[in-house]
Amino acid sequence: MSLQNRLTLLSTAIVSILLAFFCLFLYLVAEQYRKKEFLTRLRSEALTAGHLLVGQEHLGPALYNLIDKNQLTVLPDEEIIIYNAQNRLIYESGTDFLTVTPAVLDRVRELQTTQWREGNREIVGIMFTEKAAPFVIFASAVDIYGVRSMQDLARLLSGGWFVMIGVMLIAARYFMGRILEPISRINQRIDEITASNLSLRLPEGESADELTQLAQRFNRMLNRLEEAFRLQRSFVSHASHELRTPLTAITGQLEVSLLADDEPDELRATLRSVLDDVRGLNRMANGLLALANASMDSSAVPMGPVPLDRLLEQVQLDVQRLQPTYTVHLRIESPNASPADWQLTGSEPLLRTAFFNLLDNGGKFSTDHTVTLHASVQPKSVELRVHNAGSVIPPDQLAEVFIPFQRGRNASGLPGFGIGLSLTERIVRLHKGDIRVESKEGAGTTFIVTLPR
CATH class of the missing domain: 3.30.565.10 (Histidine kinase-like ATPase, C-terminal domain)
Structure with missing residues (x-):
């Protein structure tokens, strides 16, 4: 897999995970807000029922039922239940969705207010003490519209997540291609650089990013390599010239000595000259070896x-x-x-x-x-x-x-x-x-x- 594809998938995966967490966070916040808002409405319904049924403004159950059925703000499947201090049921809105046990009544009296959920039904229980005798009032309903809104929000967030991932894939691939384009140019230029044309250099660009720094360092390395090749060619050229001169002199002197019938003294003089040339060659060889050793990296010395x-x-x-x-x-x-x-x-x-x-x-x-x-x-x-x-x-x-x-x-x-x-x-x-x-x-x-x- 190419670097562009790997970076595209990696960036898309990171963004998709972060976006999923963000969508989940939004959904949970909205769900908490829906639940809080609905429980607040249930608590208001319970207080209103207490004021009108057992409070100072007593209307009577029949009238309250009539008002409750015709008000516009009635909650879906709403049920109101009121118990007196002796745990006797004194009012029920007519439906039978909720079953209240003595333990639940004791818990409401202990906590003054409580809330829980049974299935899809939200329930609120409060202590009502407007008169001397305390009453326990329960209000329950089903938040049909809130739950439906949350389902619509979940579908919207899920659909938006998939759309954004698709957009992210396309955008990431485009921008990764733009970002990695200098690397493609660098690779192309590297393929063109050979030992015969070390003068070529990589395009450095105008920005000061890491790719530009890489190209600059590579060009500096090429400068050192080009200088090393130049010194090597010069070294070989001069070394061959310096070696050729004494070798030619030695060869000439030996050939002349072999062809001529020289006296022993003349032969000794020729041998001394040849010996001097050989010693010179030996000194040159030692110098070249020392020069090669001195060219090593300091860590190797x-x-x-x-x-x-x-x-x-x-x-x-x-x-x-x-x-x-x-x-x-x-x-x-x-x-x-x-x-x-x-x-x-x-x-x-x-x-x-x-x-x-x-x-x-x-x-x-x-x-x-x-x-x-x-x-x-x-x-x-x-x-x-x-x-x-x-x-x-x-x-x-x-x-x-x-x-x-x-x-x-x-x-x-x-x-x-x-x-x-x-x-x-x-x-x-x-x-x-x-x-x-x-x-x-x-x-x-x-x-x-x-x-x-």
Whole structure:
């Protein structure tokens, strides 16, 4: 069953139940009013009979019967019965619809007034004490017209209920179709979106309802997917290009060596060149693997406490051990900070890779291979500033330094594949941090990393 039909039936069922309760409530209120009104009339008939038969204005039974038969307000099958204090019947209107027992008389004297129903006959009993001697008067009748009116009201409410349910079904189906029309448009557009045309977006509409919010969130998801596909295509394109160059060089050198009758020294030189290319390929493969790992969701990366100050000292030693020609100055500020102030929650291997890449990149681009790292504790974060005084990054390429395989014009002639900074940026984002770069002529280049404490 479609969503439109389910919503139509559900809304109709809810309205029908509420409408049924409302009709029942109206019927019960009307029935109570009919009963109350009829009992009030019976009580008035009993009081009138008491005044005229046993009260101060005594008319006599014959005259009262004559008046009672000819009055316009007489009730259907009306019967008046009067008993004296000795439970002796002193008047009866002539019909014999009601049987009164001594127990009923005692109850009326005890309660002063009472009412009950026998079949379709309504009965009222009252104590009449206009004279010294008390009398018990009973008035009973059948509310033929009231009951008939209630039956007509019941038929009217039932018929109206069925008509309204039919109208509700038609109206609910129409309006549910109008409400769900944006979903149909969304489904149609989703069917049109494929990997080859991710630029298509869902219609968002002008209102701010839940369907519009759903379309907006879906479009934002498509934006992220389109960006991921674009980066993937760019990644594959640059990776294949970077891999093709050393592989071509290795193939060419080996083919030349096989065809030529080189001396052992020349063969050793060729093998050393091939070995350098293989090592470069190995570094690139490791960089690509690290880049893929850094692209994972943060929930998939094991996190733990990381003492940042000690980690930076270890990274400094690693850089100077692997790059003996580099000079790394580590300046940890905030001397009064406690060890807990340098504590971060993150992945120590990934953070070590990110800081190593920044220091290695700074030493590579510095003319004297000197790089300086300033670390300071902020109220809610830790700030790292990696500075080198080498060639600056062109202003038009500052926004591209973190794109995989993108290298600035100042990197011409220097080793590298354009992976390190992209990997560093992803690791920082994975730790909910921020990284930016400042590069000016005469001031050098500074990478600023902020990580939450």
